[in-house]
Amino acid sequence: xxxxxxxxxxxxxxxxxxxxxxxxxxxxxxxxxxxxxxxxxxxxxxxxxxxxxxxxxxxxxxxxxxxxxxxxxxxxxxxxxxxxxxxxxxxxxxxxxxxxxxxxxxxxxxxxxxxxxxxxxxxxxxxxxxxxxxxxxxxxxxxxxxxxxxxxxxxxxxxxxxxxxxxxxxxxxxxxxxxxxxxxxxxxxxxxxxxxxxxxxxxxxxxxxxx
Amino acid sequence: xxxxxxxxxxxxxxxxxxxxxxxxxxxxxxxxxxxxxxxxxxxxxxxxxxxxxxxxxxxxxxxxxxxxxxxxxxxxxxxxxxxxxxxxxxxxxxxxxxxxxxxxxxxxxxxxxxxxxxxxxxxxxxxxxxxxxxxxxxxxxxxxxxxxxxxxxxxxxxxxxxxxxxxxxxxxxxxxxxxxxxxxxxxxxxxxxxxxxxxxxxxxxxxxxxx
Numbered sequence: 001x002x003x004x005x006x007x008x009x010x011x012x013x014x015x016x017x018x019x020x021x022x023x024x025x026x027x028x029x030x031x032x033x034x035x036x037x038x039x040x041x042x043x044x045x046x047x048x049x050x051x052x053x054x055x056x057x058x059x060x061x062x063x064x065x066x067x068x069x070x071x072x073x074x075x076x077x078x079x080x081x082x083x084x085x086x087x088x089x090x091x092x093x094x095x096x097x098x099x100x101x102x103x104x105x106x107x108x109x110x111x112x113x114x115x116x117x118x119x120x121x122x123x124x125x126x127x128x129x130x131x132x133x134x135x136x137x138x139x140x141x142x143x144x145x146x147x148x149x150x151x152x153x154x155x156x157x158x159x160x161x162x163x164x165x166x167x168x169x170x171x172x173x174x175x176x177x178x179x180x181x182x183x184x185x186x187x188x189x190x191x192x193x194x195x196x197x198x199x200x201x202x203x204x205x206x207x208x209x210x211x
Numbered sequence: 212x213x214x215x216x217x218x219x220x221x222x223x224x225x226x227x228x229x230x231x232x233x234x235x236x237x238x239x240x241x242x243x244x245x246x247x248x249x250x251x252x253x254x255x256x257x258x259x260x261x262x263x264x265x266x267x268x269x270x271x272x273x274x275x276x277x278x279x280x281x282x283x284x285x286x287x288x289x290x291x292x293x294x295x296x297x298x299x300x301x302x303x304x305x306x307x308x309x310x311x312x313x314x315x316x317x318x319x320x321x322x323x324x325x326x327x328x329x330x331x332x333x334x335x336x337x338x339x340x341x342x343x344x345x346x347x348x349x350x351x352x353x354x355x356x357x358x359x360x361x362x363x364x365x366x367x368x369x370x371x372x373x374x375x376x377x378x379x380x381x382x383x384x385x386x387x388x389x390x391x392x393x394x395x396x397x398x399x400x401x402x403x404x405x406x407x408x409x410x411x412x413x414x415x416x417x418x419x420x421x422x
Contacts, residue, residue: 004413006410009410010409012406013409014406017388017401018390021389021390091307091310092307095307096306096307099304108408147411170418170419171411171414171415173408173411187411190225191404192225193314194224195224196221197319197384198221198223198224200358200398201294202215202220203382203398203400204382208381
């Protein structure tokens, strides 16, 4: 299997978003140079990244066809196949994820939701009946979800992670602000919004200096 | 000013989170090797990253003091200074951000919230009185916010971004699934959750292959 770095993989959804935006604006062809300006990476990197996932070479001067690049990226990212996931924790963040428009297109299909709040259990949130978190061991396996999305407080995250892995999940998408130990039979990806904020704040310094 | 790559900057909040977790567990000293295992980067990279922001060298065999590393990272990341921000869009995602526990420690102080929904305007959400989005031009400047957090649909994001920049924001933290044109007097940082999901799904393939 060809291997891609974490950074390279992270760039593909960004290319895709820009390309979808261009397509909406009626743009049919795009050069690597134009794309590199939109995403803020070097032209060299854009060329290399696209060559790794797309066979279309584009025409000199005109560039690559936007529609076929979108096609190639969606295929590469697995957006065309549905991946079953469960949401563990349906507080504000969990509900926001169910709503998130940039999210539906990724192919992630949320087939179950768990929470420990008695007021939420049994209620219908985003089309899903909320199931009791204490019964993950028995109620998760029949859902055949491969990904568990953790939107719970840090103190509960490790336990929920272990239960989800035991119940058949091999991917943990962790929004709880704590590192997790998932063992060797699963993968955890931590979402740390503070990382994105750190980049923004640091880059703002250059503007503050000019003022 | 010393320059840091986007990737390097992104790693510091991850180190910080792991260190805070170790501190809670009663760990007082940590080696680069132990830290590299926790964060999943090479030991060489951990050493280089920490040397760039911390003067403490640590003791051979014992490692660096966790508390002083936390101190150095929080100072470097500007968590000790308050940065004023406004929230534009107080739907589920906006409200989830107000609640997000990993968020309060970053030094971001949310001093205002705007929305265009008449039912939300005037109400109190997360301790903030929601202000009408149509009046950003007059109501935002007195708040002296440097960052605007956009939690609105893609179609409204560019306009809101331009208004926020005109009203004095120099940083746009964009959660809308669309690229923004901010001009030269501001910085935009786009949060693309699909990037994190792409990394997770790709890494899961190695486990699916073994099964």
